[in-house]
Amino acid sequence: DIVMTQSPDSLAVSxxxxxxxxxxxxxxxxxxxxxxxxxxxxxxxxxxPPKVVIYWASTRESGVPDRFSGSGSGTDFTLTISxxxxxxxxxxxxxxxxxTPYTFGQGxxxxxx
Amino acid sequence: xxxLLESGGGLVQPGGxxxxxxAASGFSFTTYATSWVRQAPGKGLEWxxxxxxxxxxxxxxxxGRFAISRDDSKNTVYLQLNSLRAEDTAVYYxxxxxxxxxxxxxxWGQGTLVTVSS
Numbered sequence: 657d658i659v660m661t662q663s664p665d666s667l668a669v670s671x672x673x674x675x676x677x678x679x680x681x682x683x684x685x686x687x688x689x690x691x692x693x694x695x696x697x698x699x700x701x702x703x704x705p706p707k708v709v710i711y712w713a714s715t716r717e718s719g720v721p722d723r724f725s726g727s728g729s730g731t732d733f734t735l736t737i738s739x740x741x742x743x744x745x746x747x748x749x750x751x752x753x754x755x756t757p758y759t760f761g762q763g764x765x766x767x768x769x
Numbered sequence: 770x771x772x773l774l775e776s777g778g779g780l781v782q783p784g785g786x787x788x789x790x791x792a793a794s795g796f797s798f799t800t801y802a803t804s805w806v807r808q809a810p811g812k813g814l815e816w817x818x819x820x821x822x823x824x825x826x827x828x829x830x831x832x833g834r835f836a837i838s839r840d841d842s843k844n845t846v847y848l849q850l851n852s853l854r855a856e857d858t859a860v861y862y863x864x865x866x867x868x869x870x871x872x873x874x875x876x877w878g879q880g881t882l883v884t885v886s887s
Contacts, residue, residue, distance in 0.1 A: 694872070700814075705862055705864075705876075705877035705878065706806075706814065706862075706877055707875060707876065708874070708875040711873040717875070747813075749813065749814050751814075751873065753872045756819070756826040756827075757816050757826070757827075757829065758804070758819070758871065762813050763813040763814070
């Protein structure tokens with residue numbers, strides 16, 4: 657199974673500042689035949705189901721603010737929120753869909769400092 | 770609008786069984802893949818199972834105990850949970866995948882709580 661490891665486990669950032677969450681996979685998620693990384697990022701707010709914010713490692717889901725961006729390739733990925741807003745407080749998960757089981761990272765709790 | 774609604778959760782004794790349902794509106798399960806993901810109380814997300822076309826997939830932790838299926842006439846996906854253990858206690862979410870592949874999933878339903886306890 658592909659193991660997904662996120663860092664840090666929790667993060668406190670001031671409003672308007674940058675938040676960066678890292679995700680590392682135990683094997684490459686890059687598929688050379690289509691030049692894509694099989695990685696998604698999800699946001700889960702308290703009491704709500706998750707929603708996808710980024711897929712193919714760097715494609716922003718429709719309706720997601722452009723302060724959210726994804727980067728990385730192979731085994732190392734990053735979710736960046738360029739200017740933290742109060743509504744961004746949530747737990748963020750990365751997930752690989754390169755192969756089953758489609759494993760998630762353990763989650764990163766993002767709070768306001 | 771695409772919506773998913775889970776049902777069937779509840780309290781069950783260890784070793785018991787439950788069948789969860791995920792009813793869809795706004796799209797056809799016949800065409801799209803579907804995943805079940807669970808979340809134990811206060812914990813992270815765990816992918817459980819998926820169905821895509823005629824193919825089914827399972828996490829090692831549930832293989833041989835859980836079974837995913839689909840009823841196209843009802844536009845519903847099911848997850849049969851057998852030989853339940855305390856560690857299966859969680860909110861179970863279903864979520865919509867893509868045509869011909871699971872990939873990332875969205876949207877998700879609101880979830881149904883399964884509690885395994887004597």
